[in-house]
Amino acid sequence: MQKNALIKxxxxxxxxxxxVGTEGEMAIDARNLRRDSxxxxxxxxxxxxxxxxxxxxxxxxxxxxxxxxxxxxEQLAEQSEFAETAYxxxxxxxxxxxxxxxxxxxxxxxxxxxxxxxxxxxxxxxSAPPMGMLTSIxxxxxxxxxxxxxNNFEKDLANFDLTAAMAISKIRTIVAGIFRxxxxxxxxxPKDIPFCDNFLHMMFSEPYKEYAAIPEVTRALNLLLLLHxxxxxxxxxxTVRMVGSSxxxxxxxxxxxxxxxxxxxxxGANSAVMQMLQTIHDEGDDGTRFIEAAKSGAxxxxxxxxxxxxxxxxxxxxxxxxxxxxxVLNKLGKSDPLLEIAHNLEQAALKDDYFISRKLYPNVDFYxxxxxxxxxxxxxxxxxxFAIGRxxxxxxxxxxxxxxxxxxxYRPRQLYTGPVKRDYVPMAKRG
Numbered sequence: 001m002q003k004n005a006l007i008k009x010x011x012x013x014x015x016x017x018x019x020v021g022t023e024g025e026m027a028i029d030a031r032n033l034r035r036d037s038x039x040x041x042x043x044x045x046x047x048x049x050x051x052x053x054x055x056x057x058x059x060x061x062x063x064x065x066x067x068x069x070x071x072x073x074e075q076l077a078e079q080s081e082f083a084e085t086a087y088x089x090x091x092x093x094x095x096x097x098x099x100x101x102x103x104x105x106x107x108x109x110x111x112x113x114x115x116x117x118x119x120x121x122x123x124x125x126x127s128a129p130p131m132g133m134l135t136s137i138x139x140x141x142x143x144x145x146x147x148x149x150x151n152n153f154e155k156d157l158a159n160f161d162l163t164a165a166m167a168i169s170k171i172r173t174i175v176a177g178i179f180r181x182x183x184x185x186x187x188x189x190p191k192d193i194p195f196c197d198n199f200l201h202m203m204f205s206e207p208y209k210e211y212a213a214i215p216e217v218t219r220a221l222n223l224l225l226l227l228h229x230x231x232x233x234x235x236x237x238x239t240v241r242m243v244g245s246s247x248x249x250x251x252x253x254x255x256x257x258x259x260x261x262x263x264x265x266x267x268g269a270n271s272a273v274m275q276m277l278q279t280i281h282d283e284g285d286d287g288t289r290f291i292e293a294a295k296s297g298a299x300x301x302x303x304x305x306x307x308x309x310x311x312x313x314x315x316x317x318x319x320x321x322x323x324x325x326x327x328v329l330n331k332l333g334k335s336d337p338l339l340e341i342a343h344n345l346e347q348a349a350l351k352d353d354y355f356i357s358r359k360l361y362p363n364v365d366f367y368x369x370x371x372x373x374x375x376x377x378x379x380x381x382x383x384x385x386f387a388i389g390r391x392x393x394x395x396x397x398x399x400x401x402x403x404x405x406x407x408x409x410y411r412p413r414q415l416y417t418g419p420v421k422r423d424y425v426p427m428a429k430r431g
Contacts, residue, residue: 009037023058040413051233051410052241056089056396059232064313068230069093077320082225083107083195086392089230090164090399104194106165111173111190111198117144121181130178130384131262137174139255141167149249153402156249163250164395169195171254171391175384176202182380196221199388204376216331220371223324227317227364228386230393232310236260236267240394242410244401257394258387267383270369273305274379277338277345287344295354305366306349307359317364322346325371332374342370 003018005028014037017029027050034040043049058067066073068089076085080094087095087103095103120140124133142149148163150156156163173190176199180187188202196218205211231237239260244253261267280290293301308315329339346362349355372382401407 057230057232061310062312064316066316081222085226089392090396107169110166111169133178135258142251149251151249168391172388220324220328225389228389241397241401244398245410253398267386269365271382273369276304277341287341291348308363314361315363321367325367
């Protein structure tokens with residue numbers, strides 16, 4: 001039986017249908033509210049607004065639940081790897097052995113960057129911000145492959161498999177290229193090897209010395225990317241959907257998502273964690289004084305990497321990556337004072353009633369910064385790593401928009417607060 005919500009405006013009652021998701025989430029369908037009443041809902045930041053229906057990711061922040069296409073993140077993290085999870089997120093089902101092999105082959109075949117396109121790197125100063133470079137180069141894919149980026153949903157969806165594989169694979173190659181360029185190192189061409197091993201090769205191999213793969217490191221990188229593969233309607237994902245709703249092609253929409261991710265309130269959180277740890281170390285503290293200062297509310301002593309805008313429980317991804325962090329650090333035998341400080345902060349926060357009562361648990365950003373540092377990835381590249389991981393989620397969301405034949409361009413309303421109508425005053429009379 002259809003439920004309806006009644007909204008009373010003055011003496012008029014407006015009936016709005018109630019929508020129910022597959023996990024029992026409820027929404028009031030207000031699509032006709034403005035037409036029927038002249039009113040809109042005001043929801044700054046869209047925190048209580050459902051902008052779309054999606055079958056990709058379910059997130060329950062109150063109970064610490066995250067599932068992709070119905071599969072719990074814990075199971076995917078334990079049994080899957082990034083490329084397989086990317087396939088699941090994009091296509092809706094886990095791949096068969098044949099499908100997985102074909103998808104891996106497409107990723108390998110489309111990893112290289114066109115020689116002419118490589119010249120774009122030379123147009124940047126060595127000190128250029130990595131996210132600025134990544135945005136520009138990903139955007140240029142639409143110019144290099146116009147037959148895949150027609151800005152026509154029907155045509156672009158006809159080539160979707162190739163475009164999606166190309167986007168995931170080339171974003172990874174571009175990030176490795178940015179690292180090499182910034183450090184004045186020669187570019188390393190991709191090899192016919194698995195996704196994460198290929199990335200580590202392109203990052204760290206030398207002209208006459210191949211990078212020696214370490215299984216625990218490859219596993220940690222796979223896990224890092226997998227845990228960032230999608231996270232419902234966050235800022236960058238919503239940006240991809242909004243740009244895609246205009247009919248924009250996949251490459252252009254992904255570039256817009258990368259722009260959104262570059263903001264410090266979104267993709268820069270793990271970098272902020274490392275900056276906090278460095279500050280603590282520079283002040284000769286092991287984290288004890290910082291914890292006390294943070295509890296007192298001292299300005300400048302905000303504990304980064306703890307708590308989450310969505311989760312009111314432990315971020316399920318944090319538990320997983322926290323364990324992986326211990327494994328890879330033990331394997332590599334890393335001795336790093338910042339990592340020791342991070343461990344002290346983690347243990348203090350997990351035991352202190354101040355943080356427990358406020359549900360300020362370590363989140364995925366706290367551990368991902370630590371594990372990337374252990375893998376040798378510099379802090380300035382952290383957000384680009386986030387972009388590699390998040391690309392499957394962006395692609396899947398773009399595909400939902402492009403496949404919706406009844407979709408419409410995203411066009412939020414506003415509550416105007418500027419001057420009322422007034423008459424133009426000629427320059428001579430303005431005083």
